[in-house]
Structure formats: structure tokens, C-alpha cells
Amino acid sequence: MDAVTSPAALRRFLHGLPGVDQVGCEARTATLSTRSIKTTSKAWALDLAISMIDLTTLEGQDTHGKVRALCAKARQPDPADPTCPQVAAICVYPDMVAVAKQALGASGINVASVATAFPSGRSSLAIKLQDTRDAVSAGADEIDMVIDRGAFLSGDYQRVYDEIVAVKGACGQTHLKVIMETGELVTYDNVRRASWLSMLAGADFIKTSTGKVQPAATMPVTLILLEAVRDFRDATGRMVGVKPAGGISTAKDAIKYLVMVNETAGDDWLDPHWFRFGASRLLNDLLMQRTKLSTGRYSGPDYFTLD
Amino acid sequence: MAFEYAPAPESRSVVDLRSSYGLFVNGEFVDGSGHAFKSVSPATEEVLAEMAEATADDVDKAVAAARRAYTRTWSKMSGAERAKYLYRIARIIQERSRELAVLESLDNGKPIRESRDVDVPLVAAYFFYYAGWADKLHHSGFGADPQPHGVAGQIIPWNFPLLMLAWKIAPALACGNTVVLKPAETTSLTALLFAEICQQADLPSGVVNIVTGAGETGQALVAHPGIDKVAFTGSTEVGKAIARTVAGTSKSVTLELGGKAANIVFDDAPLDQAVEGIVNGIFFNQGHVCCAGSRLLVQESVYDEVLMRLKRRMATLRIGDPLDKNTDVGAINSAEQLARIRELSEVGEAEGAERWSAPCKLPDRGFWFAPTVFTGVTQAHRIAREEIFGPVLSVLTFRTPAEAIEKANNTPYGLSAGVWTDKGSRILWMADRLRAGVVWANTFNRFDPTSPFGGYKESGYGREGGRHGLEAYLAH
Secondary structure, three states: OOHOHHHHHHHHHOOOOOOOOHHHHHHHHHHHHOOOOOOOHHHHHHHHHHHOOEEEOOOOOOOOOHHHHHHHHHOOOOOOOOOOOOOOEEOOOOOHHHHHHHHHOOEEEEEEEOOOOOOOOOOHHHHHHHHHHHHHOOOEEEEEEOOOOOHHHOOOOHHHHHHEEEHHHHHHOOOEEEEOOOHHHHOOOHHHHHHHHHHOOOEEEEEEEOOOOOOOHHHHHHHHHHHHHHHHHHHHHHOOOEEEEEOOOHHHHHHHHHHHHHHHOOOOOOOOEEOOEOOHHHHHHHHHHHHHHHOOOOOHHHHHOOO | OOOOOOOOEOOOOOOOOEEEEEEEEEEEEEEEOOOOOEEEEOOOOOEEEEEOOOOHHHHHHHHHHHHHHHHHOHOOOOOHHHHHHHHHHHHHHHOOOOHHHHHOOOOOOOOHHHHHHHHHHHHHHHHHHHHOOOOOHHHHHOOOOOOEEEEEEEEEOOOOOHHHHHHHHHHHHHHHHHHEEEOOOOOOHHHHHHHHHHHOOOOOOEEEEOOOOHHHHHHHHOOOOOOOOEEEEEHHHHHHHHHHHHOOOOOOEEEEEEOOOOEEEEEOOOOOHHHHHHHHHHHHHOOOOOOOOOOOOOOHHHHHHHHHHHHHHOOOOOOOOEEEEEOOOOOOOOOHHHHHHHHHHHHHHHHEEEEEEEOOOOOOOOOOOEEEEEEEEOOOOHHHHHOOEEEEEEEEEEOOOHHHHHHHHOOOOEEEEEEEEOHHHHHHHHHHHOOOEEEEEEEOOOOOOOOOEOOOOEEEEOOOOHHHHHHHHHHO
């Protein structure tokens, strides 16, 4: 695209994108939230949501034991029900990739690793690239990088772009998710520009948040990402995935997001290859609702396993 | 993977439908003396109930009851006391909101999502708002001691049966008038449920009277010498007839009539939200909205992009059972209205405009019309000039802001307009020049009790809503 021929062209392109009216954007998500998803549709949506989860632990206190436990949960979310689908991926720090990889074996569940001085991204490019290569060589299937929000907010879009391109290079064939940390970009216009910037630079997925900054994923922000991937495919033919992360903790919310995917980007995106939930607490609520739907009864939290 | 939404019907069991209904006169339900007529569900053509037709005699009794209530009770009551009744009515409306919403959707055909989330909450809001004015009228700016007219005769349309009732009754009662209201003949049921609510609120007998029937009943009401004030919402044709009837009498009149609003999209508009606004502007309530954005004016430089996005969005609209919670577009209110929409759409095609309808399967029974857009429309087309009052959008283009103003104002109507641009100064420039009672900026079809509503030119005179809405019910 001509947009990336020079810093000035890139800036012109991003600032030439149609603006977002905040009130209208939020009103649209409020209307979509009123969809009533019941019975067979609900069962289908709950299973789909489970299969789209990037089950996540990103804590200083993470240990091999914790990561192995999480992997076991990913493979068999509901030991009482073998028909329950697996999650899409495990999301960990780079030093835990090898442990996760081994624990997941041939399950088909991907290992996603955060990288590039996650979550702040405040490090030199050399270190960010080394961080990425570490994770890739440890066997990561997906890299979740963070953009340089400081550069973005100071208007240095070229720097953000170049960094994404460099990290993409370090990823090789490994899938690249670009975390924009929308809670720090604040305005919806910024979110739209950051989405296009990331896609132009080669992102395979655009992702809202690290989960370390509030607000994390919200419906209006995710709506803008979905509009961006839809319009990007229209413009270039290339399909990019979307991952809201952080703050989605109930089955009810997850279903609202799936409705929004369905009615914004379309059903091509209703697939774990193209839409993910970055979450930890969400899985158990999905399992609880799933059991409720099939048995007609709610069980207590002790009937569902800890990670 | 396709995401099919399973049927999610709102239960009808909350509504207690009777097989026949009478008139509400002097606080009681009484038989009408005219021929009974049927109210059908437009979504299924199922007969919901038999309605009584009020004759001139019945209207006379209702006006007499309203007069008695006015002289003996309501005009002697303090504003604070009247407010208590209005607040009570507002609270009961909230408590019985589900029942009102289901009945409204059954009788009118509008989706339950709208009756539940828009109509009924607004109905309560208008009663709350005007309840607040009842004891503050001397601060309203209409004289030191403004007085009510007396008995108001009110005639409302079928597109927002309960909401139009609220727009009429709430300010009338707050100002100290009593009323005789005639709902539209196809949508009388919620007005009669409202009559029950008046009983439940212990509203003094005769303050609110409801007479059902068609044009003749309305004519008897308007012409009745005991009426001091006429308020009408409906077609421009009937509005003109009412103006002729009351000419030369001492009756005051407010008319809220048709519209052919321009929804104007500039090239710097927030396009995704503009598309939502276009859809909401014309497909909300099946386009049965007097202020509907039925003429889309798009700046030529973004025409292709807007149309592509609009059609894609229209393809996601869900048309069908009004009681299904996921329905976006419900049924056309009557066979008669459906025939008019079809006729004008055929005229549009015959005059050379290009017709496109959202791909959707329409139910076999009932009155249905797929959301439709006409492109290649010019000012000379009938579909750009006449009010269709259905889910039909006419698309025109413009090159400059001045041309947009010229085209927007080139209509006998002037009820509303919409402006979509990121430039604040242009919004103000446009709003100054648009001859329309309501100008929405970067939104459309938003209503609030604090905001006045009304038209220029053939869209009527007088204002409803807000402080301005009090003036219609005060003699000063």
C-alpha cells in the first residue's frame, strides 16, 4: 500500500481514516448487547467461546507447576464432560514456553508467548527482538507483542510500524498478535489508527490489551477492531484476526462479543483462527453455563476445576 | 460458521386480552353506540379484539364528562396535587412496562426491542417530566399566572400509539386541562390499557376519556363545540381538514404532521456511525416515523463507500415476528399502509430510480415490506417529495454544503434533519440554515422529554415536549 512509503504518507493515511463518533459507537454496542441468545444458539456459542480462549497466566509468581496445571485445564476444561471442546491456546511469558509446549504435547493446543518487553514495551528494539527470538526458539506458536505506545502517542507512527515489521521478521512463520493497549491510547480514533498501523505492518492478529492496564477490552474498542479487520480485508484481501483481552469474565459477555463479531465482521471470523478471547476467569463461567444448559441445574464453583 | 439465533419470543402471557373493548368515559368502561370494528395483529392478521366505535353521541358524553371533571375537580386542584397523579401514572407505567410493551408490539407490529427499550421508557419519562412542571407553571415563561384551556380533544396516530398518547396527555393534564383522546383505529389497545392505569392511579373520573373509532369519530371530536383545544398528530391531509374545521372558532390548535427529512452525510463523517444513523433514521419502527430520515443526501465523494456500507448493514437487519427479541424490523401496521408503500415504490421504479431491497425472507401471513433503498433519485422524483411512511429510503447526492441545504429545504415539509460531519462549525452552520424543527447532529431519531419537537411549513405548527410543549396547553 502507498500508505507506508514515508512517515508523512503513513501519517496522512492514518489521519485520513474516517473518524469514530464515540456516542454512536457506544450506542451500537449497547444495541448489539440486547440480542437474546437462547437454547441451541446458546449451546453453540458457549462451545465456540471455549474453543476461542487463550487461557492466560502472566504473573511474576508463575511457576512450572502453575503452567502445567493450566495446560491440563486447557486440554480437558471439564473432566466430567468429554464433549467439552479444548481451548485454542495457552498464553504465558517466554520463559514458560518450553514447559507449556511439553505439557501440551500433541494436543493441538497452541502456545502463545508474550514478548517485546511485555507489558510496557519500554526497552530497546534489540532486546525486544531477542525476547521474541527466545520465545520462538522455545517453540512458541504465536507471539503476542506490545506496540510502543509512547511513540504512537507522540505521533511517531513510523517507529511503531518499523518495530512491528522487525518483530514480524523475528517471528518468521510464527503467528504475530499485536497488542495495542487501547486503554493507554484512550480515544477511539487512536484505536482505529493503531489497528490499521498494525495490520499494515503485518500483524496476523490485532489485540486490545495486555490485561495489565485498565480499561482492558471493552465492547466499543473491540467493535472498532472488528470494523478495521473487515475494512482491511475489503481493501487488501488479507484477513486479520481479533483478540479482545482482559476484563471479559462472564459467559454472558462472551456471547455479546460473538454477536458483535457476527454482525460486524461477519461469520468468517467466528472461528478460533480469527477470533480469540484473552482470559483466565472466563473459562469456568462458560463451563458453568454449559453444564446448566445441559443439566438444567447450576453447580457450585467447587464442581469446576481450578487452573 | 454461521451463527443462527434461535427464536427468542417474548411471552404474550403477561397481556390479558379481552374479546371486546368499550370506550373509557367518566372513569368507566362503557359500550359504544357505533358499529364494532376489529383490531388485528399486523404480523399475523390474527383478530386481537373487537373495538367499539364512538358515535357523535358518545363523543358528546365524553366531552361532557371531561367538562364536568374540569370545572368540578381538575381546574380547582393545585399543581402539586395534579403532579401526584401524574407521578403515580408514570410509576405504574414503569411497573407495567412489560405488559405495555408486549401489547404495543402485538397491536402495532413494531419489534419488542423498540417498544421495550424506546417507546415505553419514553412514555414514562414524558409523564415524569410533565409531572415536574405541574406546580411550576408560573415559572414557565408563559405569563405570571397561566391558565389551562379547559377540555382538549386529542387525536393520535398509529405509529407510536402509547408515546403519542403520552406526548398529548401528560402536558395537557400537567397544565390543568382534561382530555378526550381518540387513538388510531388500528392501534387502540394500549390506550385502553392506559385507561386502566388511570383507574389504578385513582385519577378523578372524567379527567381522561378515551373514545375509539376512525375518521368520523375524530371529526365529531374536532367539531364538538365543547372542545377548547385541538391537538392532532397524523397526516398533513387530515391536519389541513382539521384546520379548516376549527377555523373561525375560538379553539386553539396544534398540528404535528408529515415529514420528508433529509439525512445529510458529509465526506468527513464518522462513516460507521453514519451508516447506523441512516439505518436508524429510516428503518426504526418500519419507517413509520413522521421525522424519519427518508431522504439520504450523500456527498458525492463518499457516495460509493456509504452505499456499499449501507447495503452490507441492511443485509444484517432481522425482519420478522415483532415479539421476537432479536427482531429489528417488524410488520407494516396495516394492509392499507402496505398498499401505499408498494404503490409509491412502484412509482419510484417507473420514474427510473434503482430499487434494492435487503435479502430477507418475509413471513407468509401479515403485512410485510423488506427494507428498501432507491438510488439515482433526484428532486424531481415523487419518492423524493412524498412521504412514504415505510421502510423505503431515497438516496440523493450533493457536492457542496450550500447545495445540501438547498436540496434539504426544497420540500413542503420541515420536521427534522440530520447532519453527519466531524466538523463542529459545519454542524452549526447547517443547523442555522436547515428549515426543520429538529436538527440532529451525528445521530438521528433521538427523543427526550426535555426537548421540543415540531415542524416548519406543512409539517405543522406548535411544539410538543420540553418547556415549549406547555404553551400548547396554556391560555395566556
